[in-house]
Structures are given as C-alpha cells and as structure tokens.
Amino acid sequence: MPERRRRGIHFSKLYSFSCIRSAFKDDHSQIGQRGYSRVVYCNDPDNSEAVQLNYSGNFVSTTKYTAINFIPKSLFEQFRRVANIYFLIVACVSFSPLAPYTALSIVAPLIVVIGATMVKEGVEDWRRRKQDIEANNRKVKMYVRNYTFVETRWKKLRVGDLVKVSKDEYFPADILLLSSSYDDGICYVETTNLDGETNLKLKHALEVTSHLHDEKSLQKFAAIVKCEDPNENLYSFVGTLYYEGRQYPLSLQQILLRDSKLKNTEYIYGIVIFTGHDTKVMKNATDPPSKRSKIERKMDKIIYILFSTLILISCIGSVFFSVETKKDIDGGRYRRWYLRPDNTTVFFDARRASLAALLHFLTALMLYGYLIPISLYVSIEIVKVLQTIFINQDQDMYYEETDKPAHAHTSNLNEELGQVNTILSDKTGTLTCNSMEFVKCSIAGTAYGRGMTEVERALARRRGVAVPEDGDISSDVLGQNSDASDSQKLLRGFNFTDERIMNGKWVNEPHSDVIQKFFRVLAICHTAIPEVDNESCEMSYEAESPDEAAFVIAARELGFEFFGRTQTSISLREIDYESGRKVVRVYDLLHILEFSSSRKRMSVIVKNPENQLLLLCKGADSVMFERLSKDGQQFEAETKDHIKSYAEAGLRTLVIACRELNEEEYKLWEEEFLQSKTFVAADRDVLVDTSADKIERNLILLGASAVEDKLQKGVPECIDKLSQAGIKLWVLTGDKMETAVNIGYACSLLRQDMKQIVITLESPDIVSLEKQGDKEALAKASLESVSKQIREGMSQINSAKEISAACGLIIDGKSLDFSLHNNVERSFFELAVNCASVICCRSSPKQKALVTRMVKLGIGKTTLSVGDGANDVGMLQEADIGVGISGFEGMQAVMASDYSIAQFRFLERLLLVHGHWCYRRIAMMICYFFYKNITFGFTLFWFEAYASFSGQPAYNDWYMSFYNVFFTSLPVIALGVFDQDVSARLCLKYPFLYLEGVENILFSWLRILGWMLNGVISSMIIFFLITNSFVNQAFRKDGQTVDFEVVGVTMYTCVVWSVNCQMALSINYFTWIQHFFIWGSIGFWYIFLVIYGSLSPTISSTAYKVLVEACAPSIFYWLVTLCVVVCSLLPYFSYRALQTRFKPMYHDIIQMKRVEGSENEIFDELPTPVKNKL
DSSP states (O other): OOOOBOOSSOGGGSGGGTTSSOBOOGGGGGTTSTTOOEEEEETOTTOHHHHHHOOOOSOOOOOSOOTTTHHHHHHHHHTTSHHHHHHHHHHHHTTSTTOSSOHHHHHHHHHHHHHHHHHHHHHHHHHHHHHHHHHHTOEEEEEOTTSSEEEEEGGGOOTTOEEEEETTOBOSSEEEEEEESBTTOEEEEEOHHHHOOOSEEEEEOOTTTTTOOSHHHHHTOOEEEEEOOOOSOTTOOOEEEEETTEEEEEOGGGEEOTTOEEESOSEEEEEEEEOGGGSHHHHTOOOOOOOOOHHHHHHHHHHHHHHHHHHHHHHHHHHHHHHHHHTTEETTEETTGGGOTTSOOGGGOGGGHHHHHHHHHHHHHHHGGGGSOTTHHHHHHHHHHHHHHHHHTOGGGOBTTTTBOOEESOSTTTGGGGOEEEEEEOOTTTTBOOOOEEEEEEETTEEEOOOOOHHHHHHHHHTTOOOOSSOOOOSSSTTOOOOOOHHHHTSTTBOOOOTTTGGGGGGGSTTHHHHHHHHHHHHHSSOOEEEEOTTTOOEEEEOSSHHHHHHHHHHHHTTEEEEEEOSSEEEEEEEOTTTOOEEEEEEEEEEEEOOOTTTOEEEEEEEOTTOOEEEEEEEOHHHHGGGBOSTTOTTHHHHHHHHHHHHHTTEEEEEEEEEEEOHHHHHHHHHHHHHHHTBOSTTHHHHHHHHHHHHSOSBEEEEEEEEEOOBOTTHHHHHHHHHHTTOEEEEEOSSOHHHHHHHHHHTTSSOTTOEEEEEOSOSHHHHHHHHHTOHHHHHHHHHHHHHHHHHHHHHHHHHHHHTTOOEEEEEOHHHHHHHTSHHHHHHHHHHHHTSSEEEEOSOOHHHHHHHHHHHHHHHOSEEEEEEOSGGGHHHHHHSSEEEEEOSSSOSHHHHHOSEEESSTTHHHHIIIIIIHHHHHHHHHHHHHHHHHHHHHHHHHHHHHHHTTTOOOOSSOHHHHHHIIIIISHHHHHHHHHHOOSSOHHHHHHOGGGGHHHHTTGGGOHHHHHHHHHHHHHHHHHHHHHHHHHHTTOOOSTTOOOOOHHHHHHHHHHHHHHHHHHHHHHHOSSOOHHHHHHHHHHHHHHHHHHHHHHTSOHHHHGGGTTIIIIIITTOHHHHHHHHHHHHHHHHHHHHHHHHHHHHSOOHHHHHHHHHHHTOGGGGGGGSOHHHHHHO
8 A cells, every 4th residue: 555644734724625524504404305315325335225225326328329219219310300301201102102203212312311310320329339338347446345445347336335546547426535645635636527627626535534544444434424416516515424423514525526537646535425327527418509500590491492382383283283184074075085084093083173183282292302402411411520520630720739639529510600790709818828927026116027028019019119029128128138048938937037136136135025025925825736757857836727837936936946745834945035045944834715706815824934923915906905004005006006017018917915923813813714614504605704804914015926828829910810801809808907908909909090988887986886885876876887888989989980990899897797787788789899899808707608698699690709718618608609729728618619729810710711611612502402403303393284284203213313312412512522712821811701601692592592593494494495306306317206205314314414514613623523523423324324224124114225225326315415404504604704794702803813813903803892891
C-alpha cells in the first residue's frame, strides 16, 4: 500500500472543506419523505432488505435502439416524414388493381431509400454501443467477503458495494467518499466530463470515516445511508449516514460523481450510492435542443405545395376521365366501341362514371407520385454528412498549437452557416486567449510595468500617437524601451518588464516593505497546486483559473517562489529583505475564504514564521476599497487612477490588501465562523459569508494587479470581414464597461467614426438610491432611467442617419436587466438592431441566453452564438447555431455546440467559405430536385391527357422506379458536395458574396417557383415536340410508324438527357467526379435499356429489345433526341444569359470580372443599395 500522508493539523479546518461536522437542520429533516427515500446498506449489498429494494445495476446504455426495437423504432422514425408516409401508402395500394404499375417497381425504391437511412442510423447507434461496451467493461477494485479487493467490471457494481479507486481513474458510479490516502480524507477531483471545468475540485470525507485506511478496518465497517432519490442536480446532495448508533449529515462535499476523475490523490475508498442510469451524470444526459435549418423548414412547405399540385392534376384528370367515360355510351350508341364499354370493369364503366372517376383519382395519385422526390431526404442527408467531413478536414481551420481541428457536431445546420445575420459572442476566451499574462501592477501608489497592450496600441492610434508595431512601450511613459529578455517574453503567464523591481532590485525602492507584502499576497492567497515535471524539473501550477496561475508565476519571477503545499501549510522561497538572499519560509495555513461571484474576493488567514496572524486578501475594486481602514487608505487615490488606466488598456484588475490579526480577535471570530459553517441548511452559505465578512475589514491597501487577456490572433481582421459580409456582431461579456469598450476598439468592433450610445445605471441619482436600500424605489427609478436613455439613443441614431454615421451601443448588466422587461424590450431591441455594433457588459449567463432569444425571435433571421465556457452554454443552445471555442475553459461549451473551432478567426472561413458553399449547394440541390421531378411527372400528365386520362403510364414500370434512384440521383449529390461558384480565396477576398445567403437570394420563393416553372416548360417541350415529330412519320426503314413503346423510350431518353444537361449548365465548378456522374448517368440509361430489354418479354414487357431493334437503328430517334434536349435547355440558358448581362447576382459579378481580369473593379459593379449597406 502506498505510504499515507500524515499531518499534525487536519485540513478539515479550512473553509474549503466546511461540511465535515454538520449539525442537522432544514434540508435533512426531509429524509424519509417523498423524494428522499433511498436506503443504502453500506458494505452489505447482499442484505435481504437491500435485495428487496431492487435498485438498478450499473450497466449503462446510451443507444437509441436495441436489437429488439431497432426495426420497429427506426421504421417509426422514417415514417414521421410526410413524403415517406405517402410512398408507403402508394406501395400498399400498388398491390391492388388500381395501380398503374407493378407493386415491385414502387416497393423496391422505397425499400432502398428507407433501408439506406436505417443503415446510417444503425451505424451511428453501433458506435454509441461500442462506447457503452467500453465504459461498462472498465475495471474497478471491489471489496469482497474474504476481506480483500478484487477487480471487477463497472457493470457488475451494485448499490452498497465498497470500492477502491486509484489515482487518474474515473469513478464508476456516484460514490460516498469514506477515506483517502490523505489522513483527513481529502481528495482532488477533475470534473471536465461533467461541467467542462478543468480546475480541480476538493472533496472531503466525514471525520468519523476518514480513519478507514486498510482492509482490516474496512472489514468491520457497516452503516446505512438514507438520502435523496436519484435526480439530475449536480450541485446538491442531501443524505444521512447512520453509523455506530449516531447520525451524520451528508452533503455534496462527500459525493464523488460518475465520470469525474481522481487527481493528485493515491487512492480513495467509497460506497456506491447511485448506479447506472440513476447517477447524476446519466440523469443529465438529455439530448440537446433539436434544431432545424430554415431551408429544411421551407422544404416541408414545398412538399405540401407539390402534394397540392398532385391532388389538383389528379382531380383534373379524374374530371376529364369521368366526362369522356360517360360519353362512351350515348343513347345505346358506343362512341369508343373498341374499348367495349358494354363489357368492362368498374374502372371504365360508363354507367357508373362517377365511381370510375373516383377510382381513377386514386390511380392518378399513384401515377403522378413522381412529382414527390422519394430520394430527396436521403440524398440531402448523404450530402450534409459529406459536407461535414470537408469542414472537419479543412487544414486552414486546424490549430496546430493545441492540435485541434474544426469539428461539426451536427450536419443538420450546414446551410444555415451561410445565412447568419447576427453573431452573439462571448469575449473572454472567445475574442481573447483566456491565457492571462501579468503585465502591470500598482504598488504603494507607484505604477510598475513598461509593456504596451494591444488595446493601448489601438488607443494610441485613436489619439494620433505613432506606435512602433513591435516596440515594447510603457503605458505611462510612451517611447521608453523595455529591457526584457527573450526568455522572459516567452514565459507563459508573465509578460512583465520593469527594471525597477526585477532581479531583486525592488529592495531599493522607497516602499520596498509594501512591495514585499504585495508579492507575498500573490504567492500565498490562492488554491493553486505546484507540480514539478520529472523530466525537465520545471515547476508548473494547477490553478482554478488562468488569473490565479498568472499571479503565482509573477510572484515567482519577482523573487517569491511558491513551491510547496500541504493541507496546513504553504512554502515559499523568497528574497530576504535585509540580506538579499533567498530563504525558505513556511506559512501555517489556517483558513481559506474562497472566491465567489457574490463575494468578489478571496482571503487566506496564515501564521508566518514570526508567529504573526495575517489576513491576506485580493478582490474586485468594487468591494475592496470600502473595506479599507482609515490608516490603510494612504495610496487609494493613486491606485484608483492606475486601475482606471489599466481598465482603459483592456486589463483585468484586482486590488491587493492585508491586515494583521490579534490572537483574541481571531479566536472569537473562528468560533463564530466554525459554528456558521457546520450548519447544513438553505441559508448556510449566507451565514458563512456573513462571518467571513466580519474578519475582512480594516484592510491595509497594498496596490493592484493587472493581467492581460490578449486578443486572439486575427480577431480584428475576422470581425472586419464579417462586417463586410453584412453580419452584425454583439459582444456579451462579464467585464467592466471600460475594458469591454477598449477591447471593442482593439478588435475593430468599435471604430473612431462611430457614435457611442451608452446605457448605464451609474448615475448619481441611482447610486444614492442604492445606498438608501429602498429596492422598490430603486427598481422604479432604474426602469425610468433605462427607458429614457433608450429614447435618447433612438434620437441619436436618427440624427446619425442624416449624416450617414454608424452607431455603437454599450449597455451594462444592471441596465440590461431592465431593458429585457416586457414593456421596454421592444424599444431596446429596435435601438440595438439599428446600431452597427452592440456590447453588453457585466452580463450573466442567464442574460446572455435571454438576449440571444430576443435577437433570434426579433429579427427572424439566423443567429449564431459563439463562446468557450460553461457560462456560454445557455446562449449556444438558444441560438440557431452554436459554435464552441475549444480553448482553456473546459469542454462544456464545445459539447453543447453545433460546431467547434479552436480560434475565433476560423469563424471567418467557417461562414464565408463553408457556410456560403453549403447554403448555395443545398439550395441549388433542392431546387434542382424539384425541377427534375416536375419535368418527369408532368410528361406523365401530358401523356395522360393525350390518352384520354386512361391511367396508362407513358413509361415502363422500372423506368419510373429507377429515375430517382439511378439515372438522376448521383449528379445532384455531386452538386451538393463539390460545386463552388467561386474559390475559397475569392470568398474571403469579397465577403459581400455572403449576402446571397443572408438575403436568401438562392432559395427565395421566386427562385423556387422559377425552377418549378422551368420543370413544367421542359416537360411540355419534351412531350409536345416528340409527339408532334412522330405523328404520321415513318420511323423505321420499312416505313413503320412509332408505337407506344418507342414514344415512351424516346420521351424518357429526352428527360434523362435534359435534366442531366441542365445540371451541367447549373454547375460552376467541374471535377472529374461531376463529369463521371452526369455523363455516366446518361450512359447507364442506355446500358440498362440494353440489358433490361434483352430479358424475356414477360419480365421486360414494353422494353423488350426496344433500343436495339427499334430505336438505335433509326436516325430519326437520335435527331429528335438532340433537337428536343437543345430546345428544353433554351429557356434556362436564355434566362441566365439575360440575368447575367442585365441583373447579375453577386457571384456573377465576380465570375465575369475574373474572366475579364479586372478583379479590382468588382466593388464598382455592385448595386447602389449593396454599396450603401457595406
């Protein structure tokens, strides 16, 4: 067994582990009631009472199907689509005498299409199945009756089993922590798989079980746990441990959740509480919100239009059929005597013409069913999957530094990427790197740090100050050069340069004692864990946030190296103030008062080697200055000025302070604090915060730190390109207004010529009401103030429009709350959409989601949210498209997103290239699908009219069945995957091309109906030219005229040629694949006709040797085919020629200028409204 870590003082005294000696209160009174009825027999799962409870096992399945339900459930999924239900009904009716063709010819294509989709579903589900098998068969050590641990599979665990989990292993179920390799029973847990956060969480066993460290002590352990029933809440747990005749409250602090990982701890012992699908992570495993693209929703409407057309022409045919059939017997005279109306079936009975018409209507519904494209859905799915492969494999969106490519988590929204109207973006980690660097600090009223941030560069340019691109210029003394070495510049987390305090020179500064205290606070006031690389011997830090790591690294680089941490101490190597030598100093760690969003500060209480009690504190300026003592405000004015200048430079600031405690004061406070934190009740956190607040008073100000979260590479250029593409950008950030505004300037979101509209509640009237504490009056005044500022903003916009000036809106979190009220929301939305840029500061995760919903519903166009952290999940799921940045904030945003990229700049290529191509391809593909089916379907209708609506199809059964499956399907798939109107380089060079998607030019109702009309015209040209060409003409050498079979083959040949040549006209970018599919489909028609026609006449029927013996030898057949195909292509060809010449689309302009070799003049050719918009 590994050597355990023994310490004299228990870590359980620290605030971080405050749930170890809990008293019963509120929540635990619910045990045994509804929702709190689970009973676990610890270390005794075979207990007869435990067996009767029959809790679920630890086997987990995330698959959608099982071997038993795959076929019925998958079929149900397929037939939820209206078109598939129609084809199923047609397939069933095809077995009746009503069918105009054989049943097999309609059933076979349906089976192929449905089968292909079911196979795709099955493959995807099998992948999930393999992941389940891997998880269920992982190994874990379980305590058995012979008092030893044996390895078993996860799936064999039961509720009540005692398990041992070792370092870097995942927890197999939700486990009650009994003890660990640490004396106090603490352990470190990584929860990346649960919440996406990479920082380690600290867990703590109850003191009563923390002594269980070996097999012998576990042998006698027997207890009962009564707790809450399985639920999805990851952040709470209520339970009671009944052990040795006493009751001990349990909280989340003692629970280790399935799929989290044990870190920095050799092993833990625990009891299985929830298994399998009862675990909290599985309870949270819900499917993300279902998103459908606007094109897909529109496609459903087109299907309904085609259904209506189908019913209409079926009705027309039935009416004419009824009239003609009724005339067959007129006063005993037989008009069409050759049809024998006196001896016929009910389908042609002249005496019952109405019934015959009704039956004909059903026949016509089947006959004209080819208007509905049976392979449309499966073709689109294939195309979208192939498109996502191209997105995933794009080398220009691969980020080598983190080895992360772009990844499409869904294929449903590919075309939506080409229609984005508004982007709502997080700032930290999305526009910036979320890799904090310590760059400046203010100590004792003196500013240190000579670097110049990117925001300062942008600020200097706005003021007309010349800034060297690579110069390292002080924010206080522009032009002063840095003496930083290259190695220091490359150090992650540290980009600080100032010869006054570096290399130990701080001892010569006027306030060296304050500088010493300042960096001691940075080196001690944190929860970071030091780790030494065994190979390089370099020290690194596992910190809860990038800011914290930057502070510890800065302290180390300036002579205060944090190198060791135990449960009760922190060890530093620091420069001795008097001797100037490095010495090791160990500080006893007594309490950690952790940071929270409500406290906005963190403190530690330590005892230094001189036996002094010290409280070290760092926090936001909004809460720290009010806690200063009168004696501690010496440098307050200077520090505030520096904080303001740091915020303007886009830096994140924290105020650093400390105080010395006397022993008596500390003892009184500790007693009260420990009482507060032992309660397990709803108001426990409030009590603890109140107690902590009492000691964090009368602080001595030391200074302020400033860290830079640098803009990611290429962000300004990307935003500029997106703006040229007509896309608006909203930034939703939790930062201060000054920081957000200056970041906005640095990344080109705000420009010098923009008029700023600022909505804030920082006015003196509102501040005074806040101090009075009258919440009702404050809310009323705030709402009135926001409403007034919105009205004033609209006036500014109207005046700006007169001089053609753009506006930028900046609003803080408090104002945003009131702006989202029902009676103000509409006016706020109108103000925001009339601004070129919008920045929402101090936004909470809930506000981000609400703003996203407001924009999505308000503009009615495609919205895209982009973020990198767990706090961005709400807005990612709320937007039409969610894009996650796979950065340093864990994977929760990525897991909740539809697409993920490693850097914000890749959004430019994702939208302007892949988005534009996918939108264009899918739009053209759908339009072409409807065109080719209408062309084919209406030739059947015209032939029906020619044949007195007798229900006789113009074509052989298998001609019709293979039309959508073999002769026209592959070219359209190639179009959807490979076509490009312009290259990727030109897409990026001319962002206005993206407007085709934003304005939905390629899939407007006018364009859709135009393609449908083209289909009708083509069908008329094909049918009427062929029939009129063949009438009374000798077709063969022997003088025979054409028969029914020849007319059918000739018409079908012309249809196949016409629709495939139409594809060739529509394609902009030919590859060998397109050529192969287009001409191969035409060639396959002739091959099929030869092979099928050579079969027995009982099988081939009307196709028997029709090509070899009848059509091919006739020159007339080939001349008619050539003439008809050319004529059918003329309408579209003429339309495109006129459109390109007189009203070109954006891509037409680029193509023409590129051919002419005058790309630079392209902007001049744009329509005036487009120029104005850009």
